[in-house]
Amino acid sequence: MKLGHGKYFAVSALFAAMTLGMHAQAAVTDKDILQDHLTTDRIVTDGMGLQKQRFSPLTKLNKDNVKDLRPVWAFSFGGEKQRGQEAQPIVVDGVMYVSASYSRVFAVDARTGEELWEYNARLPDGIMPCCDVINRGVGVYDNLVIFGTLDARLVALDKDTGRVVWRKTVADYQEGYSITAAPLIVNGKVITGVAGGEFGVIGKVEAYDAKTGNLLWTRPTVEGHMGYVYEDGKQVEKGITGGEAGKTWPGDLWKTGGAATWLGGTYDPDTNLLFFGTGNPAPWNSHLRPGDNLYSSSRLALNPDTGEIVWSFQTTPNDGWDYDGVNEVIPFDYKEGNKTIKAVATADRNGFFYVLNREDGRFIRGFPFVDKITWASGLDKNGRPIFVPENRPGNPAKTDGPQGATVTTAPSFLGGKNWMPMAYSQETGLFYVPSNEWEMDIWNEDVAYRKGAAYLGAGFTIRPIHDDYIGVLRAIDPKTGKEVWRHNNYAPLWGGVMTTKSNLVFTGNPEGYLMAFDAKTGEMLYRFNTGSGIVGTPVTWEMDGEQYVSVVSGWGGAVPLWGGEVAQRVSNFNQGGSVFTFKLPKAYE
Amino acid sequence: MGIKRLLKSCTALTLLLVLLPWGQASARPFDELMASGFVRIAVYKDFPPYSFINDAGEPAGVDVEIARLIADEMGLELDLFWMLPDEDLSDDLRNYLWRGHVLDHEHKHERLSGKKVADVMLRVPYDKDFNYMRGYIGEGVYAYQNDLVVMMSPYQRETWKLAHDTQRLEQVRTLAVFQYHPIGVEMETVPAFMLTSVFNGNLRKNVRHFRSPEQAFLAMTEGEVAAAMGMRGELEWLLNQHSDERFKMGDTTFPAMGKPHWDIGIAVREADRQLGYLVEGILEPLVLNGELQEIYQRYGLTYEKPAFFDF
Numbered sequence: 001m002k003l004g005h006g007k008y009f010a011v012s013a014l015f016a017a018m019t020l021g022m023h024a025q026a027a028v029t030d031k032d033i034l035q036d037h038l039t040t041d042r043i044v045t046d047g048m049g050l051q052k053q054r055f056s057p058l059t060k061l062n063k064d065n066v067k068d069l070r071p072v073w074a075f076s077f078g079g080e081k082q083r084g085q086e087a088q089p090i091v092v093d094g095v096m097y098v099s100a101s102y103s104r105v106f107a108v109d110a111r112t113g114e115e116l117w118e119y120n121a122r123l124p125d126g127i128m129p130c131c132d133v134i135n136r137g138v139g140v141y142d143n144l145v146i147f148g149t150l151d152a153r154l155v156a157l158d159k160d161t162g163r164v165v166w167r168k169t170v171a172d173y174q175e176g177y178s179i180t181a182a183p184l185i186v187n188g189k190v191i192t193g194v195a196g197g198e199f200g201v202i203g204k205v206e207a208y209d210a211k212t213g214n215l216l217w218t219r220p221t222v223e224g225h226m227g228y229v230y231e232d233g234k235q236v237e238k239g240i241t242g243g244e245a246g247k248t249w250p251g252d253l254w255k256t257g258g259a260a261t262w263l264g265g266t267y268d269p270d271t272n273l274l275f276f277g278t279g280n281p282a283p284w285n286s287h288l289r290p291g292d293n294l295y296s297s298s299r300l301a302l303n304p305d306t307g308e309i310v311w312s313f314q315t316t317p318n319d320g321w322d323y324d325g326v327n328e329v330i331p332f333d334y335k336e337g338n339k340t341i342k343a344v345a346t347a348d349r350n351g352f353f354y355v356l357n358r359e360d361g362r363f364i365r366g367f368p369f370v371d372k373i374t375w376a377s378g379l380d381k382n383g384r385p386i387f388v389p390e391n392r393p394g395n396p397a398k399t400d401g402p403q404g405a406t407v408t409t410a411p412s413f414l415g416g417k418n419w420m421p422m423a424y425s426q427e428t429g430l431f432y433v434p435s436n437e438w439e440m441d442i443w444n445e446d447v448a449y450r451k452g453a454a455y456l457g458a459g460f461t462i463r464p465i466h467d468d469y470i471g472v473l474r475a476i477d478p479k480t481g482k483e484v485w486r487h488n489n490y491a492p493l494w495g496g497v498m499t500t501k502s503n504l505v506f507t508g509n510p511e512g513y514l515m516a517f518d519a520k521t522g523e524m525l526y527r528f529n530t531g532s533g534i535v536g537t538p539v540t541w542e543m544d545g546e547q548y549v550s551v552v553s554g555w556g557g558a559v560p561l562w563g564g565e566v567a568q569r570v571s572n573f574n575q576g577g578s579v580f581t582f583k584l585p586k587a588y589e
Numbered sequence: 590m591g592i593k594r595l596l597k598s599c600t601a602l603t604l605l606l607v608l609l610p611w612g613q614a615s616a617r618p619f620d621e622l623m624a625s626g627f628v629r630i631a632v633y634k635d636f637p638p639y640s641f642i643n644d645a646g647e648p649a650g651v652d653v654e655i656a657r658l659i660a661d662e663m664g665l666e667l668d669l670f671w672m673l674p675d676e677d678l679s680d681d682l683r684n685y686l687w688r689g690h691v692l693d694h695e696h697k698h699e700r701l702s703g704k705k706v707a708d709v710m711l712r713v714p715y716d717k718d719f720n721y722m723r724g725y726i727g728e729g730v731y732a733y734q735n736d737l738v739v740m741m742s743p744y745q746r747e748t749w750k751l752a753h754d755t756q757r758l759e760q761v762r763t764l765a766v767f768q769y770h771p772i773g774v775e776m777e778t779v780p781a782f783m784l785t786s787v788f789n790g791n792l793r794k795n796v797r798h799f800r801s802p803e804q805a806f807l808a809m810t811e812g813e814v815a816a817a818m819g820m821r822g823e824l825e826w827l828l829n830q831h832s833d834e835r836f837k838m839g840d841t842t843f844p845a846m847g848k849p850h851w852d853i854g855i856a857v858r859e860a861d862r863q864l865g866y867l868v869e870g871i872l873e874p875l876v877l878n879g880e881l882q883e884i885y886q887r888y889g890l891t892y893e894k895p896a897f898f899d900f
Contacts, residue, residue, distance in 0.1 A: 079694075102694065123692060125673075133691060175800075200776045200800060250793045251785065256776050256800075283777055288785040288793070395786065447719050449678040451633060452712040452747070453820055454848040456782055457677055459724065 073113030084556020117162030137182030148179025181264030193261025200256030219307035286320030311361030349415030367481030485522030496537025508534020532576025773805030
């Protein structure tokens, strides 16, 4: 099917609408979104619930029958734009909304895989996405499908036609900003962060009115910048982030301090808090900015009505390894004696897994979730890393000769875990963490240039630690820090994880397999090759009394872009760009 | 022009010689380029005084003039290709010369990638160490990082300079004065690194970072900083644009700077060396006979010959 056959599309969309049953014309409400983790016939949020536990209450598919899972349809994103596909599909009333590389959105009949409409963002020349031209999914609200584009806009589309309803510029792409994360929609507000390379951007979290696209508040994530709320179109000051400038940054470096909020956030209705992670500080050379450099490489809890920072926790102070602190913060409860602990968990790029009190950000415990960490010898009682000074990359200003000393550090800057979301099972009480065992060499180079000028560059290479695997899917007990089971994978894992009440864990790998594991033992129960690497996140839902599983396939993302031995290991994987949807054959009902 | 005619006859002869023994295939790209009627030359966008759009809306700047000269001498139309700089030169070489930009997905161009690339890229540092730099790719192998392009024809030497507000600093003999006076600098540049790290970081509190040298310069004219540091060409251009006796170029030297000066030339694809030699044959006489210097002077810039011509 190609765009341009307007009539045919209108008819097929109408036909789809007619066959969708009761929910057909129902708009997505705030309540639907808040209940998403409990409902099984729709997926209206990235994360299968605002807390993003990626835990489904469905049980039809179980340990005994998952081996018979069969593909029922596949849908190709088409074109010659086959790059990394990192989206999680959304399913509303028999229609799947899924985004693809180059800021595209598709609406697909969830029963047949037939395309209903597609939207291609018209991207300007000269945008500079750092890590492939990916998109991580859409949000839905009312009759709108909302997503962020590589040129840093939010676009709201009519869910039935794909026509643009509103479009807002979140940041200037010419200054190096973009958006790749799925927007978070909470109580009628679209909450988004921004991505940006090493061009002196400032991270921020912003809320927009979901129906109109009007800006409601903005909160910069670097100390010293003013936050604002907008009342009747008027900008009102709402306090400087961190109180004042210059407390944890030297000179005026806070003005270009980085801390991009590129991975989006989670929301906890229980405490009414938003949780966002922030990226590494700029410039990359940590010796030029002594101090903690708040709030870079941190987790922030924000008031969803005003954007004010309620608490913060910094995982890597004075980050010198590019350990972005953006990874997702997942709220969960656990019992300690008779007491229920309201916690959040996050697995950082820096190799440590943190459990924090979600009401005040207090550090409860932290432990390594990868086998090798060399930049820090551990965490102190407040969760602050105990640095190993000799494993901090050297100061380029003190480099003698063309190349400074090489420092080898684990994990690599792509992290013990990167963007790919983990899942939490309310059934087993375990987190299922897609992680990688790799290290990096970093050295300073004075043979570098930028825009006709000499430049001090940093050279780096990423190496696997083991010959036979990089990726490790781990089951981790947040109460003890114990690894309950692990599954090693030859290529680095770059896709998200989903788990079910029937104790199944689903994820994909760059080799192309969608895999299902026993949540308690880690035994692989099923795998199916989708023909290209999986770097997206699977979902499951119920339709016409049957349980479906969907995942996006399409190799790409940051891994193949970086050199060294890791790039060699993945250089034979083929590109793609499609959605695969599975269910059990009817005979098994 | 005599040179032009000479070159044209040379070219015809060279082509003939190449075509005869090696067959059509190896000479084809150059042949096709000449037959196509245009040469595509890449210059940086919004980069005065080297390449920019002037007040009249016309492409202007030293590199644009050089590009025009090259096209003229080749008897071809000039197709200017404006580049947006990426994080470093290797990225720009990849995006605009040998592979094409990741966002160019229309695949309408003649290269195997289908992406638009330039025939010649200007303002490329002439540095054989960089051209043949090796990086570790694993299993004990250090592979060439930039071996798909060749750097040729150096045409200018570049260096760092400092401009200062004479009302606040009559002279700047050493950088030590910036313990007491603020200085503006473009962020993520060698001067920014140097100023924030020399004297054990003692200048750090007085270093103001800006998105461009122009903004640093304007901050000086507005009294926010007492000096601005940047590339000589950019500062000279800004001083001329501003034409106020109060702001002067300093003759400060920077002993702590990793690379005090470097040469600027062209880059072509490795397979297009023949084109590279042709451009070299056009530029070299202009360096030697002072024509290039005239172009620089027209923009109010100092012209310094590259080290290549020190003989």
